[in-house]
Amino acid sequence: KKDTIILGIETSCDETAVSIVRNGTEIMTNVVASQIESHKRFGGVVPEIASRHHVEQMTVVLEKAFENTDITWDEVDAIAVTEGPGLVGALLVGVNSAKALSFAKQKPLVGVHHIAGHIYANRLEKEFEFPLLALIVSGGHTELVLMREHGSYELIGETRDDAAGEAYDKVARMLNLPYPGGPHIDQLAAIGEETIAFPRAWLEEGSYDFSFSGLKSAVINKIHNAKQRGETLKNEDIAASFQASVVEVLTAKTLKAAKAYNVKQVIVAGGVAANKGLRRELETVFSETDIPLLIPDIKLCTDNAAMIAAAGTIAFEQGRRSGLDLNANASLQL
Numbered sequence: 001k002k003d004t005i006i007l008g009i010e011t012s013c014d015e016t017a018v019s020i021v022r023n024g025t026e027i028m029t030n031v032v033a034s035q036i037e038s039h040k041r042f043g044g045v046v047p048e049i050a051s052r053h054h055v056e057q058m059t060v061v062l063e064k065a066f067e068n069t070d071i072t073w074d075e076v077d078a079i080a081v082t083e084g085p086g087l088v089g090a091l092l093v094g095v096n097s098a099k100a101l102s103f104a105k106q107k108p109l110v111g112v113h114h115i116a117g118h119i120y121a122n123r124l125e126k127e128f129e130f131p132l133l134a135l136i137v138s139g140g141h142t143e144l145v146l147m148r149e150h151g152s153y154e155l156i157g158e159t160r161d162d163a164a165g166e167a168y169d170k171v172a173r174m175l176n177l178p179y180p181g182g183p184h185i186d187q188l189a190a191i192g193e194e195t196i197a198f199p200r201a202w203l204e205e206g207s208y209d210f211s212f213s214g215l216k217s218a219v220i221n222k223i224h225n226a227k228q229r230g231e232t233l234k235n236e237d238i239a240a241s242f243q244a245s246v247v248e249v250l251t252a253k254t255l256k257a258a259k260a261y262n263v264k265q266v267i268v269a270g271g272v273a274a275n276k277g278l279r280r281e282l283e284t285v286f287s288e289t290d291i292p293l294l295i296p297d298i299k300l301c302t303d304n305a306a307m308i309a310a311a312g313t314i315a316f317e318q319g320r321r322s323g324l325d326l327n328a329n330a331s332l333q334l
C-alpha cells in the first residue's frame with residue numbers, strides 16, 4: 001500500500017504551525033512559530049495581534065517545513081487544516097492559506113477539529129486501541145471523549161465553566177506570573193506544599209463533567225483575605241494547593257470513566273497534559289490498573305501541526321473532503 005502523506009496547518013491560537021506526516025504516525029517535518037513573546041505583556045493572547053502574526057509567519061513556516069524534509073509537493077496527498085474551534089481571525093489565516101495551496105497545488109483539502117488533533121498527537125507515538133478514552137485539557141478545553149473507532153468522538157464529560165488551562169492562567173495572573181501561567185504554577189507547585197484546602201468540584205454523583213470557576217474564586221478569595229489580615233501566603237503553597245485540587249479531580253474522573261467504559265487505552269492531550277503533577281498522578285493511578293496510559297511528549301501536547309496532519313490522515317483515509325468553501329468556525333463541535 002502506498003504511503004499517505006498529509007501536510008497539516010494549525011493557526012487556531014498563538015502558534016503558526018506546519019507539518020508533514022507520513023501514514024498518520026511518522027513526523028517528516030514539524031515547524032512551530034510561537035507568538036508567546038508578543039502576547040506576554042498583555043497577559044494573554046490578543047486576537048488581532050495573533051491574526052497579524054499568522055499572516056506574517058505562514059509562508060516562512062511553510063518554507064521552513066519543506067527545508068527540513070526530502071518530501072516534495074508532488075508527494076503530498078492532501079492538506080489538513082484546523083477549521084475550529086479557536087480565534088476566528090487566527091483560524092481564517094490557516095484556512096485561507098490551506099485553500100490557496102489546495103487550489104494552486106491541486107491537492108484535496110480536509111478540515112480538522114482542533115481537539116481531534118490534540119487526540120491524534122498520541123498516535124504519533126503509539127497505535128490506538130479501541131475503545132479509547134481521551135482526557136483533553138488545554139487553555140480552551142477540558143473534556144473526556146470516548147472513541148470506539150478512528151474518527152468517532154463521543155463527548156462523555158466537559159467543563160461547565162472554565163477550562164483547566166484557563167484556570168491555571170488566571171491563578172498565575174493573580175500571582176503576577178508571566179503568560180502562559182500553567183508552566184510557572186507547575187514549577188512553583190513542585191517546591192510548595194498543600195497547606196490550603198481548596199474545594200474539589202465533584203458535581204453530581206456519576207457526572208464526568210468538570211468545573212474550575214469555583215476553585216479559581218476560592219484562590220482569589222484566599223489571596224484577598226490573607227492580604228487584608230496581613231497574613232503572608234507563600235506563592236508556591238498557593239500553587240501546590242491549587243494544583244492538588246485540579247489534579248485530583250482530573251485524575252479521579254478519568255480513572256472512573258476508564259473503568260466504567262472498559263477502555264483498552266487512556267490518552268491525555270492538550271497543553272495541560274504537559275503538567276508534571278498531572279502526569280505523575282495519572283501514571284501512579286493507572287499503574288495500579290491494567291489499562292495502558294499514554295501521554296505524549298511535551299512538545300506534542302501543546303499546539304502543533306503534526307497533530308492536525310495525523311488527525312487529517314484518518315479523515316482523508318475515511319474519504320472526508322472539504323470544499324474551497326471551507327470556513328473557519330470559532331465554536332466548531334467535535
Ligand code: KG4
Pocket residue numbers: 013137138139140141164165166168169180181182183186270271272273274275276301302303
Ligand atoms: O493546547 P494548548 O497549547 O492551547 C490550547 O489549545 O488552549 O494549551 C495551552 C494551555 C495554557 O492554558 C497553558 O497555561 C497550559 O496549556 N499549560 C500548562 C502547562 N503547560 C502549558 N498548564 C499546566 N501545567 C503546565 N506545565
Ligand code: ZN
Pocket residue numbers: 114118138139270271302303
Ligand atoms: Zn490546543
